[in-house]
Amino acid sequence: MRAAKPFGGRPPGGLLRANGRMRCDVRADGRRVRAGRSVTKWRKRPSFTSEMSAASAGSQRVSLRVLSWPFRHIRWKIVLPYAFLTVVLAVIGSYLATKAVTDSLQERFENQLAEAGRVTSDKVVRKEKEHLETVRAVAFTDGVANAVKAGDRGALMSLVQPIATNAAVERVEVLDAEGNRVTALRLSNASSLTYEQVSDADVPASWPLVQRVLQGQSDERGDKFAQIIQTSSGYVLWTAGPIVTDSGRAGVVLVGTTLETFVRQSKAEALADVTVYDFTGNPLTSTFPIGERTSAEEASLNMPPAIVDDSIKGSVVREQRSLFSRGYDLLYGRLELRGQVVGLYSVGLSTDFIFNEGSSTRTKVMLLFGVGIALVLGIGLYLTHQLTKPILRLVRTAKLVALGDLTVRSGIITADEIGILATSFDEMTARLQRQHLSTIRALTSAIDARDPYTMGHSVRVGQLAMMLGRELGLEDTRLARLEIGGYLHDIGKIGIRDAVLLKPGKLTPEERTIIEDHPTIGISILSAVDLPEEVVRFVQDHHERLDGSGYPRGLREDEVSIQARIAAVADMYDAVTSERPYRSPMLPGEAVDLLRSEQGRFLDPRVVVAMSAVVDEWEERRKLEPALRGFKLPDLDLPKVTV
Known part of the structure; x- marks a missing residue:
């Protein structure tokens, strides 16, 4: 045709x-x-x-x-919800913890501020009590009244100074019945309780509380009075009481404490800054360094008029204010002595403590929760990695198997469900590989069996090619493809007529051309089969030679793939060591010598060296393994059918 x-x-x-x-x-x-x-x-x-x-x-x-990228991977499907929940819980936990700490600090701050106000109010009452005790001690000491009447300053000092030293009062003055100063002592050294005589321009007789005592006035609390008086040495809290004899009033005793000392002692007890105001809201003295500030800064300490009115009425008022570049909470109240309001006061605490402590606490809590989140996420990622690692490995193995590589195995050996699944998958893949190779072997063996001289040739070429590839260091996947390529390399001979293929004598040039078409016919047959490129190269190029004299494409040097180079050596060795109708088989050593004579020009020297290294092992296998000898088609003696 x-x-x-x-x-x-x-x-x-x-x-x-x-x-x-x-x-x-x-x-x-x-x-x-x-x-x-x-x-x-x-x-x-x-x-x-x-x-x-x-x-x-x-x-x-x-x-x-x-x-959808994050949710395409099982690892992120586990980690992302887990991480999101962890972060949400951490944020909520940080907020609640910080709020609890801040609320606690705020409550402590408010309690401390209220306690400071109470301490200051109690301090002025205690100070008045100390003054009253000293006033009574001086007034009722024998000889004081007579010394006052006589104007005996020396005698009076000898009587009053021990009392003042014992009470550690700051100021003591004794006036006669006309209000003239008889003696006046001032504490000059608090550590040694040393007193000095006072000689200033003050006129105590003009003070309202002294006048009331001199006039013999009294109220529901008695005949003693207290008042804050501005003196030449500053504002002083005075308590005055009469010196009474049988014949009437002999004089007046004054016991005082400077407001500067009062606020300093109050601050030490209240642990807050204390300021004393007059009834217009102007500060009289304060533990704030008002003397070291500008007038504008000192003016910022004044009480607002509305707060002055409320404080005088007895209300406790709280105000937040910026003083001297710092935030403060001020609590205002009134100073009461013997039922009378003698002045106003404020106690102040810096709110910077709350903000600083709150910020520090927030930072610590966030750092703590941050470390906790990092640990939780780290542990979660580690556990997820450990959990998904075998799954991903199994997925990669399944993809390679799906692409046709039946040599890969997952290698997962665990006792859990994933390990069982992987083991089952590996066993299934191994079974598929065995069935695949067995099918190819059966097919090629049947093709080889057409010629009694080529029985087992394809199986031997496949096995020998695999041994050569292993000797050359190729990986398992390429070895498996060499084996399959060896099995299929002569499949194209199915398209060669028996008269040519089985001809016992020498082939004519036309018949040689027909035989040389078998690689091309093999590729045509296998074109409908999804085979790896290396297998196709083996089938198509196993007769190519380095010098370009091979067929069917006449490739040269680097154009000849490693599969074709291995195929050429394996095919030639098996051909010359197998019996042919026109010659006897060569011995292994002779065959290797023949290959060496062809290396460099036709064959790859590296592959020839590999053949020399495996020849003994190969010949041993060839003797022991029946599969390498092929099989013979049975002779079927079928009865003739008469029509």
Whole structure:
């Protein structure tokens, strides 16, 4: 039959040319059809609308993939909700912990401020009590009244000074019945309780509390009075009481404490800054360094008029104010002595403590929770990694198996469900590999069995190629493909007529050409089979030579793949060591010498060296393994059917 003419000329409308590599096709009756070096194929030209639709769909798919990327992996499906919940709980925990600490600090601050106000109010009462005790001690000491009447300053000092020293009072003055100063003592050294005589321009007789005593006034609390008086040495809290004799009033005793000392002692007890005001809200003295500040800064300490009115009425008022570049909470109240309001006061605590402590606490809590989050996430990521690591490994193995690599194994050996699944998968893959190889072996052995001189040739080439690849250091996946390529390398001979294939004598040039077509026929047969590229190369190029004298493509040097180089050595060695009708088989040593004589020009020297290294092991296997000897097709004696 005449060979079919390949389709050529101009393409039909809407079709594009795509060149393939097939050189021939095979008819259903087994006869080959020569078609040259390549076969022209045609495909449908896509329309502009379909191209735009495809582009839009592709863009949408990319967007969806980007948005869904974290949830495409089981690791992130576990970690992200876990991390989100951890962060939410950490934020809520940090807020609640910080709020609890801040509320506690605020409550402590408010209690401390209230306690400071109470301490200051009690301090002035205690100070008045100390004054009264000293006033009574002086007034009722024998000899004091007579010394006052006589104006005996020396005698009076000898009587009064021990009392003042014992009470550690700051100021003591004794006046006669007309209000003239008889003696006046001032504490000059608090540590040694040393007193000095006072000689200033003050006129105690003009003071309202002295006048009341001199006039013999009294109230529901008695005949003693207290008042804050401005003296030449500053504001002083005075308590006055009469010196009484049988004949009447002999004089007045004054016991006083400067407001500067009072606020300093109050601050030491109240642990807050104390300020004393007059009834207009102007500060008289304060533990704030008002003397070291500008007038504007000192003016900022004044009490607002509304707070002055409320404080005089007895209300306790709290105010937040910025003083001297710091935030303060001020608590206002009134100073009461013997039932009378003698002045106003405020106690102040800096709110910077709360903010600083709150900020510090917030930082510490956030740091603590941050470390906790990091630990939780770290442990979670580690556990997730440990959990998903075998799953991802199994997924990678499954993908490789799906691509046709049946040599890979997951290698997961654990006692849990994942380990059981991986073991089952590996066993299934191994079974598929065995079945796959067994099927290919059976097919190629059946093809080889057509010729009694080539029985087992394909199996031997596959096994020998695998040994050579292992000797050259190729990985297991490539070794498996070498084995399959060896099994299938002569499958194209199925398309060669028996008259040519089994011819016992020397082939004519035309018959040689027909035989040399078997790699191309093999590729045509295998084109419908999804085989790895390395297997295809083995089948197509196992007769290629380094000098370009091989067939069917005449490749040279680097164009010849490592699969083809291994195939050439394995195929040649088995061919020359196998019996042929026109010659006897060579011995292994002779065959290796022949290969060495061909290296460099036809064969790869590295592969020839590898063959020399494995030849003894290979020949031992060839003797022991029946599969390497092939099998013979049975002779079927079928009865004749008479029609």
